[in-house]
Amino acid sequence: MSFLTYLKDGISLGSVYAIIALGYTMVYGIAKMLNFAHGDVIMVGAYVVLMLLTKAGVPGILAVLIAMAVCTVLGITIEKVAYRPLRKASSPLAVLITAIGVSYLLQNIALLLFGADGKTFVDVIKLPSLSFGDGALIISGTTIVTILACIIIMVCLTLFVNKTRQGHAMQAVSEDKDAAQLMGVNVNGTISLTFAIGSALAAIAGVLLCSAYPIVTPYTGAMPGIKAFVAAVFGGIGSIPGAMIGGILLGVIEILSKAYISSQVADAIVFGVLIVVLLVKPTGLFGRNIQEKV
Amino acid sequence: MAMLEVNNLSISFGGLHAVDDFNLTIEKGELYGLIGPNGAGKTTVFNLLTGVYKPSEGIIRLDGVDITGKSTMDINKAGVARTFQNIRLFKDMPVLDNVKTGFHNHYKYSTLTGILRLPKYRRVENSIDERSMEILKVFELDSEADLLAGNLPYGKQRKLEIARALATEPKLLLLDEPAAGMNPNETAELMETIRFVRDRFDMTILLIEHDMKLVSGICEKLTVLNFGRMLSMGTTSDVLNDPAVIAAYLGE
Amino acid sequence: MRDMGNNTELVKRMRRKTLRGNLLNYVIVLGAYAILQTMVMTGNISSLLKGLLVPLCVYVIAALSLNLVVGISGELSLGHAGFMCVGAYSSAFFSNAVGTALPDILRFILAIFVGAAVAGLFGILIGIPVLRLKGDYLAIVTLAFGEIIKNLLNVLYAGIDSNGLHFSTKSAMDLGMEPTGRQIIKGALGISGTPKNSTFTVGIILILITLMVVQNLINSRAGRAIMSTRDNRIAAESIGIPVTKYKLLAFSISASLAGCAGVLYAHNLATLNTKKFDYNTSILILVFVVLGGIGNLTGSIIAAVILTALPEMLRFLNNYRMLIYAIVLIVIMLFNWAPAALDMRSRLRSRIFKNRGSGNGKEEEQNGNA
Secondary structure, eight states: OOHHHHHHHHHHHHHHHHHHHHHHHHHHHHHOSOOTTHHHHHHHHHHHHHHHHHTSOOOHHHHHHHHHHHHHHHHHHHIIIIIGGGTTOSSTHHHHHHHHHHHHHHHHHHHHHHOSSOEEOOOOOOOOOEEETTTTEEEOHHHHHHHHHHHHHHHHHHHHHHHSHHHHHHHHHHHOHHHHHHTTOOHHHHHHHHHHHHHHHHHHHHHHHHHHSOEEOTTTTHHHHHHHHHHHHHHOTTOHHHHHHHHHHHHHHHHHHHHHTOTTTHHHHHHHHHHHHHHHSTTOTTOOOGGGOO | OOSEEEEEEEEEETTEEEEEEEEEEEOTTOEEEEEOSTTSSHHHHHHHHTTSSOOSEEEEEETTEEOTTOOHHHHHHHTEEEOOSSOOOOTTSBHHHHHHHHTTTTSOOOHHHHHHTOHHHHHHHHHHHHHHHHHHHHTTOGGGTTSBGGGSOHHHHHHHHHHHHHHTOOSEEEEESTTTTOOHHHHHHHHHHHHHHHHHHTOEEEEEOSOHHHHHHHOSEEEEEETTEEEEEEEHHHHHTOHHHHHHHHOO | OOOHHHHHHHHHHHHHHHHHHHHHHHHHHHHHHHHHHHHHHTTOSOHHHHHHHHHHHHHHHHHHHHHIIIIISOOOOSOHHHHHHHHHHHHHHHHHHHGGGSOHHHHHHHHHHHHHHHHHHHHHHHHHHHTTSOHHHHHHHHHHHHHHHHHHHHTOEEEEETTEEEEESSOSGGGOOOTTOEEEEEGGGOEEOOOOOOOHHHHHHHHHHHHHHHHHHHTSHHHHHHHHHHHOHHHHHHTTOOHHHHHHHHHHHHHHHHHHHHHHHHTTOSEEOGGGGSHHHHHHHHHHHHHHOTTOHHHHHHHHHHHHHHHHHGGGGTTHHHHHHHHHHHHHHHHHHOHHHHHHHHHHHHHHTGGGOTHHHHHHHHHHHO
16 A cells, blocks of 8 residues: 555544544533543444444434434533532542543443444445545545544634634633633533533544444444544644644554554554653643633 | 842843842841832742742842752752742641651651661651751641641641741741731731741841731831832831832822 | 640650551551451352452552552552553563572562562653653653553563573564573563462562551651642742652652552463553552542552452342443542532531531541542
């Protein structure tokens, strides 16, 4: 395979990371917590789509929309039941451990419902491939949709955060919850909205991830979740373009490492790059501007 | 030789001259006051003196030794200890241990000695305990030595901070608004304590204070800071009668 | 002026209180040992529980060591399994390389030192760059380091022949050993044939040593310095504490103790590989520490024992057991940490102990969580 093919694969995987990272970075920016369960929402989204397609025969687009709705409700519920009571806890570790508990919970519910064996994901995206240079570089429909989705989501989010009332509320809450409250911002509502958006994005990411790597297990979301957080930190936590660029860089580095160095140490290289970046720039690539926090 | 000698000290944050051409000379054993309206740069001066900020210009000499640009830790080792405007205690440690930690660089034994509980451990710990209790007694905190520092009432927390600073056996003690949040009785008592500390430990003290009663009551000399620049300096009575100072305080 | 009578009395009382707390932990460990060992001797123990004895010791040591970083030094580490892994691999490699050249006991003691030393060294090497970061950034970087260690060990091949040690990151062939050479680390297959030297007794001794190290450290000059950096970094600097040095000290001692846990683990299994040392294990250990009470050593011990044994004891629940585990974890966290739940608990308590003043309950609560 040529370098261009690897690069394309890397950008495609990176776009999935970027979409997860966008959700992660928004949630982190506003709730200031490492939401370990975020990755597992991806897995839930993937299973919902799979079930709707195979068991209920729902058309693809509709299935994705339903999955987004399910994940949105799930995200809001998790925040309300498990995280909100701990928002003012005396140690930030409390909510971190609870998030880990939620992650175990989602994984084990999936384990009970679907078993530990991987389920083959079905094609949701039925677009023809594009071929360049007499087949030297073939870009599948899935890849095209993934990259387009990533770009559209980033643009929409940026507009939302900067141009809308709710977006401004998000920025205010992420800056200072108490001050935002005094200014009349509905803090609880804003945090719920952020979790809703993040979870809906996770559902989309789940579909895209499993379209590219078509096996779903209860643990499908765990590692991508961690990597997406790495991507978010890499780009500067709280920064929307940072999450996008961090995600894509991460995907490219991972695929190129697998191709040219060794598939076994690809993760080590990804994490190594993160460490180097943080040591040089402790707030990540785009983390300088605190005002950009969402 | 002066205990503290500051020449032409300046720092700016993003174009704002927070402290500009600041000069100060404090003789050994003096009780010196640094006053000025809010935002005048008083705490910034403390942060410069203790190495929290690095000055963009100027020289700081402690007892003749140049300490400009050194780290906070090294400046403390050289003999400057301080308290903070917003109290910074080791809240989850007992009162006694707050002071014991202050003796870190004066009573030493290795980490291994501590882990293996070699005879030296007990010997040195006994000395630290005794010295720490002595200091706590000065501040009438000895009977509360076993409480967590964070559980002390506010006024006592301020005292404990001074006690901890004294444990580092400084040549110069910087007190940042020691009477903030105290009622008149507590303030009067604090004035006594500060005087006592100066006499008992033969200490040189520089303090920031808004409480004019305290300032005029115990400070021998004053420097007034306004908008990062020195407005006036001299003996307390001279400074407090200086029309420029009165204007700065009342004329705003 | 001097009235040291009362003062020394108070200091003595504080010392006695600390001593009592420390002794309690030794007593708990020794008591559990006495009971379980009696059960083993008299054959009154299920094979399941018997098989759990050494792993329990492993997790207790790991939890105690992590508490040193999280509770005492106040930094969040999510890479502790990485240090266990380093300790496990280095000691297992040592034991296999030495083979029968040394008597069992001596070899195992040396192996413990090797594991602790190598893990401690890794703690220093990793700590120097990463301890500049704080909070969640430190957490993610330690997690990253844990994963890197695991990944690199997965591609490590090592062997020994008459020319000495051989290492490769490609394959066993690449080692270029003599035909008589022995391959010890086999890439992702790990290390097999490590002598099974770990026993419950050894595990208990290591727990006691860990307790001694951590408790004596806490109550020493270095321990106070470490805790001062946790409580207020700026104030610590202002009284002349070298903050970075003491953060690093806590981190490397902790890594070294985690390495001991790894040694115990490695010498309890026929085959050692890196699977068990991923971030999930690091997180599991953190769960012990937080559930047991951050900074509370007794709590770490009890939480590690209960949370390691519980899932095993609940095996009859099959697939539901981890689900229950997750729910219990969430509920306990909410019950122990949510301000609303704490308020409710202190109200309930003050209603029950009406004569003891209403503020009491809450104060105890805060001390407990400190």
